[in-house]
Amino acid sequence: MNFKKILYWTLLVIIILVLICQIPAVNYRLGWRIDGAIAFLRGVVDPIGDLPKPNSQISDNLSPIPPPTQTMTAVNPTEKPIVIEMTPTMASSPTALPNVVGIDSIEWERQDWNNCGPATISMYLNFYGWEGDQFSVSDLIKPERVDRNVNVEELVHYTRNYAGWLNTIVRVGGNIELLKTFIANGIPVMIEEGDLVEELYWPNDDQWTGHYLLLTGYDDNADFFVAQDSFRGPDREVSFEKTDERWEAYNRVYILIYPPAKEELVKQILADDWDEETNRVSALLQTEEETKENPDNAFAWFNLGSNLVFYERYEEAAQAYDMARSIGIPQRMLRYQFGPFFAYFHANRNDELQTIIDYALRITDNSEEALLWRGWLLYRQGDQFGAVNAFREAYAANINSLDAQYALDFMGAIP
Numbered sequence: 001m002n003f004k005k006i007l008y009w010t011l012l013v014i015i016i017l018v019l020i021c022q023i024p025a026v027n028y029r030l031g032w033r034i035d036g037a038i039a040f041l042r043g044v045v046d047p048i049g050d051l052p053k054p055n056s057q058i059s060d061n062l063s064p065i066p067p068p069t070q071t072m073t074a075v076n077p078t079e080k081p082i083v084i085e086m087t088p089t090m091a092s093s094p095t096a097l098p099n100v101v102g103i104d105s106i107e108w109e110r111q112d113w114n115n116c117g118p119a120t121i122s123m124y125l126n127f128y129g130w131e132g133d134q135f136s137v138s139d140l141i142k143p144e145r146v147d148r149n150v151n152v153e154e155l156v157h158y159t160r161n162y163a164g165w166l167n168t169i170v171r172v173g174g175n176i177e178l179l180k181t182f183i184a185n186g187i188p189v190m191i192e193e194g195d196l197v198e199e200l201y202w203p204n205d206d207q208w209t210g211h212y213l214l215l216t217g218y219d220d221n222a223d224f225f226v227a228q229d230s231f232r233g234p235d236r237e238v239s240f241e242k243t244d245e246r247w248e249a250y251n252r253v254y255i256l257i258y259p260p261a262k263e264e265l266v267k268q269i270l271a272d273d274w275d276e277e278t279n280r281v282s283a284l285l286q287t288e289e290e291t292k293e294n295p296d297n298a299f300a301w302f303n304l305g306s307n308l309v310f311y312e313r314y315e316e317a318a319q320a321y322d323m324a325r326s327i328g329i330p331q332r333m334l335r336y337q338f339g340p341f342f343a344y345f346h347a348n349r350n351d352e353l354q355t356i357i358d359y360a361l362r363i364t365d366n367s368e369e370a371l372l373w374r375g376w377l378l379y380r381q382g383d384q385f386g387a388v389n390a391f392r393e394a395y396a397a398n399i400n401s402l403d404a405q406y407a408l409d410f411m412g413a414i415p
Contacts, residue, residue, distance in 0.1 A: 048202050051329060051359050054322040054352055097177075101184050102217035102226060103127075108234035109134060117150035118142070119230035120212040121159065124190055124257050130163050134230075143400055148364055149210070149335050152192060152253055159257060166257050169266075171273055172307070173283030174252040176240050179225070180218050181269050187258050188216045194249035194330070208330035210250070213238070249330075250337070251283065251303040283307050291323075298327035306339040314346035322352075334360040334370065341373040345380075353377055368397040368404060375407055388413045 107126050111119035111134065118137035125132065138145075140162070141154045152170055159168040174191075182189045195211035217226030217235075225243055229236045244252075258266055266274070273279040284307040290300035305320035321340045334340065334356060344353035354377060360370035375390030388411050395404040395415045408415050 046362070048204065048331065048362055050331065051325055051333070052355055053326050055355075097180055097184050097220070099220040100218070101180075103183060103186060103188055106188070106214070106216050106228055106234075108228055109230060111230035112138070113145060114142070114148045115150075116212050116230045117155055120190055120214050120228070121155050121255075123214050123228050123230070124188060124255075125159065125163050125166070127188060128163075128166055128257070128259060130166075136162075140400055142398060144366070144397060146366060147368070147398060149367070149369075151336065151338075152255065156255065163257075165259075167260055167263060167266075168255065168257050170253065170255050171270070171276070171279045172251045172253045173273075173279065173286050174247070174254045176244055178269070179215055179243075179254070180220075182256065182266075183215060183218055183225075185265060185269065187256065187262065187266070188214055190214050190255040190257070191243075191247055192250040192253055192336075193243070193246035195246060206331050209332055210336040215243075248299045248303070249333075251287075251306050280307060280310050284311070291320075296327055298324045298329050301327065302329060302333070302337070302339075305343060306337065309339045309342050312346070314343045317343035318347040318349055318352070332363055335364045335367060338369050338373075341369065345373065345376065350377060350380070366397045368394040368401050371397060372401075372403055372407060379411075384411065387411060 105127060106123060109119050109123050109126075115134050115138055118141070119134040121137055122132060122134040137155075137158055138150070141158050142150050156168050156170055159166065179189050179191070190212060192210060192212050195209050196207045197209050198207075200207065211229075211231065214228040215225045216228055218224065218240075219226070219237075222237075223240045224237045225240065227236045227238050228234055256266060270279075273282060284304070287300055287304040287307055290297060291304055294300060301320050301324035305317040305324065308314075308317035308320060317339065321343055340356055341353065344350075344356065353373065357370050357374050357377065360367055361374070364370065371390050371394035375387045375394065378384075378390060379387035388408070391404060391407040391411060391413065392415060394401060395408060398404065399415070405415070
């Protein structure tokens, strides 16, 4: 059988699968299987390799200078934060962390397809008496079931707007002791981490993916956290070492949800990191140090880029992302994290921006974020018609996307 026949039959199978997937009952029960089969066939026809290396020469003297708040002392990741006694009258003196802690009353929820973010935040909110489930969340922030990513900002936007009687904050650059401290004080912690899928979704798939966990306990004697894992099951034991290793890929980001009555407790545990600017200073200094200690750590360089983006230091951030790409980052990284789009766009490195947009859309063809950046790049290049079409594709991928709505409003276009 020659190549043309193989291509013909492959395309025919894809078309048939797409048509079958339009049947609602089939879509709900087998949609993820059909989507996986289509992705695999697409990878056969158009093989996916690694993210291309940057074209421009990387500076050998990349040494970012801390922002103008450098007089602040960076948080020592190994230093034990303050622990506050959970008593009706809050104790002012720190106490030692217990060796074993478990937070009860967490009702585990199995995630739907592509729904680990909504399912995990649902478990978190239910702990505080919220009445809803993962679909209460996903119907608003990812109305399309095939939307493969819900980022931290989307989850936080939901909780602040639909569970506003609770407080929600996000910080980066966390550490194991900090996670344990919150758990010991009765506050679960949600983290985003790297993980591995069991299946190959295309030939040469590196199987790396993003995942959320809700940490609800720990055991110092055996060095593990107890995690509510919406995919693998309740009360999963995950080692401290593996947690930190996987968490690093996401700048050690963590979400805290708590009742207002516990705000002073949260402030005391976070100490300097209660202030978001201070937290980012600490994270920037920490990731810069990590790149020096291990220059071959792609995640450290990627995190450095993300922390520089926070300070709108886009040219330096772009160089940090160059280093991460040169070492090699996972294939799906740009499905979940979007700092490189900001950095290359604002650094006017259009060729690199085009490269990562094209690659991101090969991995995730309905990525609303990559489609939006395609639109803004086309707009910069003077192609307003192409920009509007890209923005409409982003809107179709998520009709509740505020960014897509803004882009179309900016262009004076109707969704």
